[in-house]
Amino acid sequence: MNASVTDSYRAYHAGRHASASAASRLIDDIDRALIVATQEGLPLVSRPYHAIAGRLGIAPEEVMRRLAAMLASGIIRRIGAVPNHYAIGWTANGMTVWDVPDDSVDAAGAAVGALDFVTHCYRRPRALPDWPYNLFAMVHGNTRDEVRAKAEIVAGLLGARCRGHDILFSSRILKKSGLRI
Numbered sequence: 001m002n003a004s005v006t007d008s009y010r011a012y013h014a015g016r017h018a019s020a021s022a023a024s025r026l027i028d029d030i031d032r033a034l035i036v037a038t039q040e041g042l043p044l045v046s047r048p049y050h051a052i053a054g055r056l057g058i059a060p061e062e063v064m065r066r067l068a069a070m071l072a073s074g075i076i077r078r079i080g081a082v083p084n085h086y087a088i089g090w091t092a093n094g095m096t097v098w099d100v101p102d103d104s105v106d107a108a109g110a111a112v113g114a115l116d117f118v119t120h121c122y123r124r125p126r127a128l129p130d131w132p133y134n135l136f137a138m139v140h141g142n143t144r145d146e147v148r149a150k151a152e153i154v155a156g157l158l159g160a161r162c163r164g165h166d167i168l169f170s171s172r173i174l175k176k177s178g179l180r181i
Contacts, residue, residue, distance in 0.1 A: 093170040097133035
């Protein structure tokens with residue numbers, strides 16, 4: 001399991017809207033070293049922040065305080081687990097894409113992102129006329145039929161807000177990574 005970037009809808013929007021405050025706060029050498037130390041993921045130990053602190057020569061509390069400050073300011077958008085879905089048995093993975101009205105996409109995304117079978121959910125711009133979808137939600141299952149059934153649950157949750165949807169099934173696993181400095 002890798003603890004680098006994962007898209008969750010609320011964190012995505014919080015980070016996007018915090019960009020102005022992030023621009024006003026410059027990172028120092030310790031922040032930069034902390035970003036470099038965590039960009040490949042957190043150590044898989046019982047106390048990862050203590051391990052990072054030991055490598056950087058600072059207190060674990062300082063690691064946690066600095067990461068929290070960078071999250072709050074938008075310098076770091078999120079810290080989260082990124083599991084290998086194939087390794088845990090989810091071999092049918094589908095990015096569900098939804099056409100919902102722009103004025104309700106934030107509320108729709110928050111509701112969809114809260115479902116236990118959605119690992120990440122986010123808003124993207126439409127590419128009209130060919131691509132009408134503006135809400136994306138990754139759904140995992142053991143079979144494509146299971147993913148389709150879960151997509152129908154999402155459709156029911158969206159109700160009349162759903163003007164159309166599709167499922168883009170994964171054909172291979174891609175390397176997931178976040179910010180590199």
